[in-house]
Amino acid sequence: MYDGTFHEAVGSILAVAQLFGIMPVYGIKEKNPSQLRFKIFSFRFLFSIIYIVGCMLSLSLTVHWIATSKLEFGKLINFTFEFTNLMAIICFLELGRKWPDLIVNWYRVEKFLPPLKYQFDKQKMAYQIKMASLVILFSSMSEHLLSITVGAHGANNCPTIKDPIKAFYFRNYPQVWLIFPYSGWLGSLTKFFNIILTFAWSYTDLFVIIISIGLTSKFEQLNDELRKIKGRRGISPELWSEYRVYYREIVGLIAVVDKAVSKIILISISNNLFFICVQLLRSLDKKPTFAHTFYFWISLSYLIGRTLAVSLYSAGINDASKKPLEVFRSVCREDWCIEVKRFNEEVAHDTIALSGMKFFYLTRKLVLSVAGTIVTYELVLIQFHQDDNISDWDPCLTNNKTAMLMSYG
Template identity: 55%
Template sequence: RKWPALMLDWYEIECDLPEYLTQMEKGRLAYRINMVTVVAMTLSLAEHLLNILSNIHYSNYCPQTEDPIENYFILTNQHLFMIFSYSVPLAIWGKVQNILCTFIWNYMDVFVMIVSIGLAAKFRQLNDNLFKFKGMRMPEMYWSTRRKQYRNLCELCTRIDGAISLITMISFSNNLYFICVQLLRSLNKMPSLAHVAYFYFSFFFLIGRTLAVSLYSASINDESRKPLRVLRCVPKESWCTEVKRFSEDISTDLVALSGMKFFYLTRKLVLSVAGTIVTYELVLIQFHQDSKIAECVSSIRTLSSSG
């Protein structure tokens, strides 16, 4: 409900910013957003197709019934059929839920990336104008206007963060959890090449997506601090109260998206997440036991060779 009003505020703040220097720069933002969305969702679809292939392969090697379709649905919906008896409507419902969860999970990351790209682009739009007059003598009114525009962007970032911080928290928590799980599973033996292909594609896609979310989100903080480079080059004759206030605003404010205020998405977060993953993984390895996923395949091969 708050999103339309928030987008209206975004539009008003955007209209007040300095204009783009060229039409190409204006269309660059839309191009980046479209490319990120298409690439991320295409890779997500490829990952899901590989998952289907690996499950089909495994269900054929480890049949629980004579119907291969039923074997596939039982394998992919074990959480349902451990409680309920098998039925076609329930199997279809479980598969639909699986597809929806897969793309919703990826869409959360894409959504955070898109919002981050948009906010960073607005700060960059302001920075381009500031760097255009770097080292030049500018009137106090110029700095007052740019400081006001900067404050508007900071307030917009705060409001956006208040609206999506829960999504950001869930996104990073999911990614962190599944990276740890995938690293732990990498110690297990895999029954087929289909499983190997799916596992490594999924694992590297997960790491790449997590890095992309982190770096795109961190770009907001990076762009918000760039005006300091301009303010440090202001000539002595142009130094005024507005320049001083502008500099203090940038130095003291932390402009970044957050995960429910528990953490802020800056470049330092990438190293913190990496350290956390290593710590968790060392703990998990101590309690690791080899998965029995390959036992069915090996036993079936033994029976078939003896027959």
């Protein structure tokens, strides 16, 4: 049985994230959000700090690698991957501090809105969130396992290093062996933090989708009530005023949520935009084997699909906020009053959407803007690609750019 609250719907997803040091908040599985707590002096917080420190050390090795060798585009890709996802983990840690108050406010708005009467309506949001989480996390895990398989296949055929495990670590994490002598446990530890950063990338997109589903459902809850009076005559101004207050409560909640998560949204969109451009640029490279080619196109398709999912789910908030206009158009002239006029003007003219620190708003127009930006950047990168020299760090003397792709796959 569900109570229809966002706090209840996201509890299990946050529990999975905490395994990777993200959102160290207590009380995520409790029934009442007032029991949520963020504790600095706690095991979960320490767990998260250890992960952050480990990822910082990994990033510092990449910075040293770039600073002490020839600057190449592939090395900048590694740096971007590690830096942006480390920033995402830090932003989630900051969000964890705000999460109890944010969810209590969210819960208050949910209780203020007209109640959900049927169990189907109460479980709809939780079902959508869990299905989106299952698809994103399973796809991300499958894509990463495929990258490891392809990387292991290439390492197993390395002519210069007979140990396939050593060859795998040398090909994917050359920055480590510039400072430290080879050891299996150090290679495994480096791979572990790579997995943490990879999960952070996927979870950042998933989190934006989850937030979008939760906020869209609140508008849909109000829109369902408005549809009941669509075309009816003799509706009192007081009822319109009541619905307008409901609408303003949801808009206020979106403003609060946007202030808390806008940094995460900015990282999500910019990260995906950058790596789509990189992957499209890599499509010009010749792949050493069919396995590399297969993995590349699977990875690119997954990345584009996930980016579209983030954009479209997020745009759903703005779409749902405009649906009351359909009801206003059905109001006859005799029933048109000042409350309907105010309500109509707010819905028609306000931009209700999440944003990336106010640099952009997540609406359907953003999808076309991102597509145009990708084309523009790609033309620049293609020119840059023509002047890019092949790196010389690959001990197996295979396609270096593909090997670099494996390192953040």
